[in-house]
Amino acid sequence: MEVHFTPDVQAKLDRLVTETGRSADEFVQDAMAGYVDELADVRATLDSRYDDLKSGRVKPISGDEVIERLRAKSVARRAEPS
Secondary structure (H helix, E strand, O other), rough: OOOOOOHHHHHHHHHHHHHHHHHHHHHHHHHHHHHHHHHOOOOOOHHHHHHHHHHHHOOOOOOOHHHHHHHHHHHHHHHOOO
């Protein structure tokens, strides 16, 4: 597999290789492993949420209600003593 980076990302990778003595392959492998793990976690969370909605365990709320709740939280947080 061949991977192409923008000049900016390549420069950062080259700098890390020089500073750490690790290979570029190691950095790319670590980055991809982390990304794939995170992607699997997000998919599992979304699947679980979908199952909760589909089964009725969780009730959906409207976008307006979400905004209202976030605004109320923001107001309450600003009212807290520092």
